[in-house]
Amino acid sequence: MAHHDDEFAEYFAAKRDSVRRTAYLLCGDWHRADDLAQTAFVSLHRRWRRIRDRTAVDAYLRKTLVRAAIDESRRPWRREQHTDEVPEPRGTDTGDALAERVSTREDLLAGLAKVPSKQRAVLVLRYFEGLDVSSVARALGCSEGNVKSQTARGLANLRAVLGEEVDTRGRAAG
Structure with missing residues (x-):
C-alpha cells in the first residue's frame, strides 16, 4: 500500500503544475483551475491501485480533467456574467515586446472564455x-x-470573438 502511495505522490509532484495550467486554459480562472485539477487527481487516486497500464495514466488524467471542466461549465452558478465595461489595461514598464505578449495572451484567454466549453476543450487539447x-x-x-x-467551430468562434485571424500554428495574426 505504501508503495502505491509513493508512486502516486511522485506522479502528482511531476504532473501537478502542467495539469493546473491545462485546467486554467480550460476555465480561465486559477481558483477554478485548482478545483478542477484537484477533482482530476482525486479521481485518479481512487483508481491508482487498479491501473495496470501506467502509460495510460496521462490520458486518463487528461480525460478526467476535461470532463470535470465541461461539467463545471454546465452548472448554473458557474455561468459567466458578461459586462459592457472593460477594465483598464494594466500598464507595464518592462518593455514593448513583453507588453504586447501579455496583451495578446490576455486577449486569447478572454476569447477562449467566450467559446463554448466543448469547443474550448478541443482547442486547448489540440x-x-x-x-x-x-x-x-x-x-x-x-x-x-x-x-x-x-x-473548426471553435476556431471560427474564437476568430469571431477576437475579430482577427487566428493562426493555428500558435500565433494570432492581425
Missing part, C-alpha cells in the same frame, strides 16, 4: 497540449469527426 485528433477524441470520448468539427 493547440496548447499539442495532441493529435485521435488523442483528443479518446480524451473526450467522441469520434475523430466530432473533434474536427468542434475544432
Whole structure:
C-alpha cells in the first residue's frame, strides 16, 4: 500500500503544475483551475491501485480533467456574467515586446472564455497540449469527426470573438 502511495505522490509532484495550467486554459480562472485539477487527481487516486497500464495514466488524467471542466461549465452558478465595461489595461514598464505578449495572451484567454466549453476543450487539447485528433477524441470520448468539427467551430468562434485571424500554428495574426 505504501508503495502505491509513493508512486502516486511522485506522479502528482511531476504532473501537478502542467495539469493546473491545462485546467486554467480550460476555465480561465486559477481558483477554478485548482478545483478542477484537484477533482482530476482525486479521481485518479481512487483508481491508482487498479491501473495496470501506467502509460495510460496521462490520458486518463487528461480525460478526467476535461470532463470535470465541461461539467463545471454546465452548472448554473458557474455561468459567466458578461459586462459592457472593460477594465483598464494594466500598464507595464518592462518593455514593448513583453507588453504586447501579455496583451495578446490576455486577449486569447478572454476569447477562449467566450467559446463554448466543448469547443474550448478541443482547442486547448489540440493547440496548447499539442495532441493529435485521435488523442483528443479518446480524451473526450467522441469520434475523430466530432473533434474536427468542434475544432473548426471553435476556431471560427474564437476568430469571431477576437475579430482577427487566428493562426493555428500558435500565433494570432492581425
